[in-house]
Every structure is written in structure tokens, then in C-alpha cells.
Amino acid sequence: MLNVDNIYAGYGRIPVLSGISFTVTDHQVVGVLGHNGMGKTTLLKTLIGQISLTSGAIRFDEADMSRKSSFLRARAGIGYVPQGRSIFPNLTVLDNLRMGFVPASGYPEEQAIKGILAQFPRLDSIIDRAGGALSGGEQQILALARCLCGRPKLLLLDEPTEGIQPSIVDEILEILIRLHRDHGLAIIVVEQNLEFIRRLSDRVLVIEKGVITGEISPLALEETPELGGYVSTE
Amino acid sequence: MDLAILVGIDFVNGVATLALMSIGLAVVFGMMRIINLAHGEFMVMGSYSAAVAYHHNVNIWVAILIVPPIAVAVIGAIIERVIIRRLYGRMVETMLATWGLSLFIVGILTTIFGSHTEGVPAPLSGIKVGNYQTSGYSLFVILMSVVTIVGVYVVLRATRLGLLARGTMQNAEMAAALGVDTSRIYATTFAFGAGLAGLAGGILAPISGVFPSIGGSYIGRAFITVIGGGPAPLVGTVTASAMFGFVNQLATFLSNPVYGEVALLVAAVILIRLLPNGITGRYFRRAL
Numbered sequence: 001m002l003n004v005d006n007i008y009a010g011y012g013r014i015p016v017l018s019g020i021s022f023t024v025t026d027h028q029v030v031g032v033l034g035h036n037g038m039g040k041t042t043l044l045k046t047l048i049g050q051i052s053l054t055s056g057a058i059r060f061d062e063a064d065m066s067r068k069s070s071f072l073r074a075r076a077g078i079g080y081v082p083q084g085r086s087i088f089p090n091l092t093v094l095d096n097l098r099m100g101f102v103p104a105s106g107y108p109e110e111q112a113i114k115g116i117l118a119q120f121p122r123l124d125s126i127i128d129r130a131g132g133a134l135s136g137g138e139q140q141i142l143a144l145a146r147c148l149c150g151r152p153k154l155l156l157l158d159e160p161t162e163g164i165q166p167s168i169v170d171e172i173l174e175i176l177i178r179l180h181r182d183h184g185l186a187i188i189v190v191e192q193n194l195e196f197i198r199r200l201s202d203r204v205l206v207i208e209k210g211v212i213t214g215e216i217s218p219l220a221l222e223e224t225p226e227l228g229g230y231v232s233t234e
Numbered sequence: 235m236d237l238a239i240l241v242g243i244d245f246v247n248g249v250a251t252l253a254l255m256s257i258g259l260a261v262v263f264g265m266m267r268i269i270n271l272a273h274g275e276f277m278v279m280g281s282y283s284a285a286v287a288y289h290h291n292v293n294i295w296v297a298i299l300i301v302p303p304i305a306v307a308v309i310g311a312i313i314e315r316v317i318i319r320r321l322y323g324r325m326v327e328t329m330l331a332t333w334g335l336s337l338f339i340v341g342i343l344t345t346i347f348g349s350h351t352e353g354v355p356a357p358l359s360g361i362k363v364g365n366y367q368t369s370g371y372s373l374f375v376i377l378m379s380v381v382t383i384v385g386v387y388v389v390l391r392a393t394r395l396g397l398l399a400r401g402t403m404q405n406a407e408m409a410a411a412l413g414v415d416t417s418r419i420y421a422t423t424f425a426f427g428a429g430l431a432g433l434a435g436g437i438l439a440p441i442s443g444v445f446p447s448i449g450g451s452y453i454g455r456a457f458i459t460v461i462g463g464g465p466a467p468l469v470g471t472v473t474a475s476a477m478f479g480f481v482n483q484l485a486t487f488l489s490n491p492v493y494g495e496v497a498l499l500v501a502a503v504i505l506i507r508l509l510p511n512g513i514t515g516r517y518f519r520r521a522l
Contacts, residue, residue: 074413086408088401099401102413143300
């Protein structure tokens, strides 16, 4: 599904990713672990097209995405839930969801949103509230639901549990596990919460200084406590 | 009583004219954070397109209501692609570029049409109010101002294009990550604002006459209204137009039009001193 081949990227002249390669097969969930500042968020931003490649190639469903604009990658089936959620603060919950709808997905907008609200009943009761007036947890659920309105095949999740209360973290985890199990959604998740990444991922990549330095199985996260060092914050 | 009605119509007409002049500039500024100093010349191009269409035997209503917004929206779309697109996020450079553009447009219009005034007749005759008579076209301007503002509200609030525009203006990077072609949204929004300027120019052509340099008088009043109104394009335009239009008409009524203009400027200075971010920068913050 996704083939990342020796990509280099950064901010201006400051390199952040220095030759990253990996693949994600259909229906696979890949976790990404690493210290702060190692390039996890940059990796996801590069995959969605918010940061340009310096070199290397990104192929998604056999199509070359390396130079394509962000909106074309989204329309091709890559969904992105950024760190901090980026809810449109002055739009209502419903309008935020409508922003996520991709007409090219082949489903009518109303049907797509109805389906999403069935999966996220918490949003139904706050449908007319402004996005900026929601709690952090509600915003995270909305960001996820908004992204799913476009029916992505691959979901990029950047720290979905950051600053969220534990009950909502569990709710998000259950939703993601269900989406993966029932709909075969592929996911790349960057996360500091080891339990979250262990329960969700099929495999876990370790990133250090912009390079993938290793791959571990989710079970190893439970059995090897020192791996917690990969998520320590400064 | 009849005189009171006439004065009331004059007051409302002053407010409506100001709102009509400003709404295109307000949409472009409020949605895109671009101060288009060529807005007055966009209005003039609307006026000229109405005059040219009328003199080529196009129906007068089509000439003032249909031709100008379409012609100027197309020109606006081209200008967005050639000039504005390269300057997003750089307000000072955009102001300089659009100021240069305004001079260029005045030069082109003078070369093509000369510096004399083109006439477009008002398609409505006077209306009797008791023993007095008022311009039927003034009432039409009021009506068109209301229709235009309601139309802009409907486009922004009730259409998918309006939703995508509002979302893009709040966070373009996120909108693009959701599949929105933000370049197209910017181009469409700018063309929409230009079309509104063209419509205003077409409607005002029978009142103000048409000559190349009249844009300078439009942009000054529209600019003051938009800055006074603040970031919300619709509510800002309506409230600032109401305030400045009322002050202008009151001073004109009590003295003469020159003092009316002075009073408008004084009111604008006081408002900006008290509310540096405009009316909607303090009040109605989440309004459209």
C-alpha cells in the first residue's frame, strides 16, 4: 500500500529525515516510537505533503506521490490527524465533519456523515457546537471522525492521546481497533503512550535522528521495559 | 412627515451605498487577509463594462447587473493567478502590488476610453413622496445592497464552496490535508470579491458617472469601512457602513457633503482609536 523509499526532508536547510525507508502493507498498523525531535511528526507531515521531499520517493497504491500536493494525497486515500488536532475553531462540529468529506470518495456527503456519527455517537449531541468550544478529548474525537469522513485507506495519526483524559484515550483506542478489524484500515501512528501503541500496532518502528534504527514487535514493548526510553520526554 | 421619509431614504441610501462599495473588499480582506488597493479600479471596470454593454444595445438591467460582476470576476481570477497568488501571507507586498495595479488599470482605462465621463442612464424615474419627489434608483440601490449582502451570506453559509472557503481561511494547511484544493479556493474567493466590486460599480454607474480616476473616491470610503468593520466580512461591513453612513448623512444633512466626508473620516479615526481591530475584532467575533 505505502512504500517509503530512502526519503530525505526537513525545514528549509535544516535536515530532519535522513534516508528513511519502510513499507506498510494493506490493513497493517505501524507504530512509530522515538524521542522528541527525532523526526516522527516530520515523517507524517512529509507523507501527507506538508513538507517537501529533498530526495527519495513515496508511492501509495502504486502511484508516485513524491511531488504531489497535500490535497491530491488526501484524495488518493491518505488521511491525516495532526498533533494538536487542528480543528477549525469557528466551524461547528457538523461543518468540521463536512470539511473532511471528499466528494471523490463515491459516497453522498449526507450518508458519509451519518455513518461517521453512528460510529462516534458522542459527536451527535454537540453537532452544532463550535469546534473551538470543545474539550481536548472531544476535539481529538472530532479530528479523527473528520478524517474518516473522507474514507481514507491509510490513516496517519500524530500523538492522538496527547493531553487527553484516560477514558477518552480508551474510547479512541477502541474505535481504532474496531476500524482496523472491521474495515481493514491501515494506520501509521506516532505515539508516546506505550500501552496505546502496543495494543494497536502490528509492528513498531524506532526512529532516531531522522533514521529508522530498528523494528520491534508490540509484544516486546510489554516484555522489555527499557524500551520506554524511546518515548521519554525532555 | 413626507420630508422625514425623504431624509430617512437619504440616510438609508448612504448606508446602503457604503455597504455596496465595501462588501467585495471586505470579503477579500476578511477571508484572505488581503487589502486590495485596486478595489476601486475593479469597481470602475464594472462601471465601464456596464457603459460599454449599454452603448452596444444590451438591455440596461443586464448591462448594470449581469455584465459587470461577470467581467470583473474573470479579470479578478486572472489577476489572482498572475499577481496575488505569489504574495499570500505578505500583506505589505500585496498592498504595494495592488496599488501599482490600480495605477496600471487607470492608465489602461484612460488610454482606451479617454478621460471624459461616460454616461449610463438611471433606468428608474423619480417617485413622488407627498409633495416631494425622490429618486427611484436610490430605492433600487438600497434593495440591491440588501440583496447583495443576503446573497453573500447565503454563498458563505449555505453552499459547500462557502464552507470550504471558511475552513481554508481558518487553516489552509489542514484543509489541504483533508482534500481541499486550497489554491482553487483562494482564486475563487478573490474572483468572488472582484465580482462584487464589479457589481457595485455597475449599480453605481448611473449615479456617479464613469471616468477612469473615480476609483480613488471609492477605495477611500470602502477601505475605511472595511478596516472599521474588522475581520468578519459581513457583520463588519454592515455595522461599519451603518455607523459611518449615518454619521456622513447626518453631517451632510446639517451642513453640506464636504463636512459629511470630514465627519466620516473623524468617526473612522475615533473608531480605530477605540477599537484598533475594528468592530468585529471586539464584538461579534465568531460572526461571518
